[in-house]
Amino acid sequence: MLKGLFKKISQVFTTVTLDEDFIAELEETLVLSDVAMATTEKLIESLRQQVKKERPETIEQAKALFKREMARVLGTEPAPLQFSPQPPTVWLILGVNGTGKTTSIGKLANLMKQQGYRPLLVAADTFRAAAIEQLQIWGQRVDAPVIAHRPGADPAAVVFDAVRAARSRGHDLVLVDTAGRLHTKHNLMAELEKVSRVVERETGRQPDESLLVLDATTGQNGLAQASAFTQSVPLTGIILTKLDGTAKGGIVITIADQLHLPVKLVGTGEKIGDLAVFDPQEYVEALME
Numbered sequence: 707m708l709k710g711l712f713k714k715i716s717q718v719f720t721t722v723t724l725d726e727d728f729i730a731e732l733e734e735t736l737v738l739s740d741v742a743m744a745t746t747e748k749l750i751e752s753l754r755q756q757v758k759k760e761r762p763e764t765i766e767q768a769k770a771l772f773k774r775e776m777a778r779v780l781g782t783e784p785a786p787l788q789f790s791p792q793p794p795t796v797w798l799i800l801g802v803n804g805t806g807k808t809t810s811i812g813k814l815a816n817l818m819k820q821q822g823y824r825p826l827l828v829a830a831d832t833f834r835a836a837a838i839e840q841l842q843i844w845g846q847r848v849d850a851p852v853i854a855h856r857p858g859a860d861p862a863a864v865v866f867d868a869v870r871a872a873r874s875r876g877h878d879l880v881l882v883d884t885a886g887r888l889h890t891k892h893n894l895m896a897e898l899e900k901v902s903r904v905v906e907r908e909t910g911r912q913p914d915e916s917l918l919v920l921d922a923t924t925g926q927n928g929l930a931q932a933s934a935f936t937q938s939v940p941l942t943g944i945i946l947t948k949l950d951g952t953a954k955g956g957i958v959i960t961i962a963d964q965l966h967l968p969v970k971l972v973g974t975g976e977k978i979g980d981l982a983v984f985d986p987q988e989y990v991e992a993l994m995e
């Protein structure tokens with residue numbers, strides 16, 4: 707699944723003398739794969755130091771050093787999704803237009819059902835009728851009920867109903883789909899704050915996850931999107947979608963280094979099964995094999 711995300715990172719390692727030509731090639735490979743300049747420089751600098759200190763004698767040793775540097779940025783364990791001991795757990799799914807929020811909710815509901823949860827989907831993107839219908843189609847597909855109001859309704863009111871419905875009907879996981887239109891940015895952010903406040907009032911805590919959906923094919927634009935969202939809702943992690951449509955898998959490293967937010971889930975296609983928990987170790991192995 708993660709193969710081909712970097713064009714040739716492992717091929718760069720053809721020698722143990724990690725000289726300037728090697729460094730230049732590695733740098734170029736990273737940058738072309740959407741590793742931000744600042745992150746690339748940091749990785750290269752610490753690789754230089756490690757090479758000086760440990761003096762690798764084989765290509766495998768040199769690769770292992772670089773893997774360790776990447777693990778330092780990415781961590782080694784998948785970042786766990788947070789559940790509340792007092793159900794229902796509430797996860798907000800946020801992100802700009804077209805990044806894959808609604809699709810990810812459908813896939814996520816399916817994944818969580820497989821783990822024994824009883825998800826309830828919430829159509830809090832009331833901005834357009836089609837958004838509500840799209841979520842309802844996913845609800846049918848994964849056999850999970852959908853709480854929806856009319857187009858144009860107050861998203862916070864939908865969420866209010868959903869949390870109560872989850873309690874009375876015994877759903878332990880509430881997945882909230884939200885609108886993503888940037889041209890209403892100010893309203894959108896105010897709307898998200900309100901949704902978050904309703905969750906807090908109804909459950910006594912902030913949403914257990916506020917996951918920002920980023921489209922991997924749009925690269926480093928995601929960084930600016932994240933900071934815009936962080937101003938209204940404290941984000942807890944990233945769902946990185948459309949990794950199947952890009953060779954620029956370095957965006958994962960950029961996100962971890964620049965946003966200090968874990969990539970928790972990755973989307974690798976449009977089908978129901980195309981969502982997985984992100985495993986940093988697997989990712990690093992795939993890059994370097």
Ligand SMILES: Nc1nc2c(ncn2[C@@H]2O[C@H](COP(=O)(O)OP(=O)(O)OP(=O)(O)O)[C@@H](O)[C@H]2O)c(=O)[nH]1
Nearest residue numbers: 803804805806807808809886947948973974975976
């Ligand atoms: N290839 C691929 N396509 C995806 C993935 N995730 C979503 N998509 C597609 O991206 C398009 C937009 O997905 P939506 O789920 O509607 O995105 P959204 O963020 O809800 O969009 P808005 O509600 O308009 O803001 C759809 O055509 C999806 O099938 C993915 O992981 N890989």
Ligand SMILES: [Mg+2]
Nearest residue numbers: 807808831837
């Ligand atoms: Mg949507």
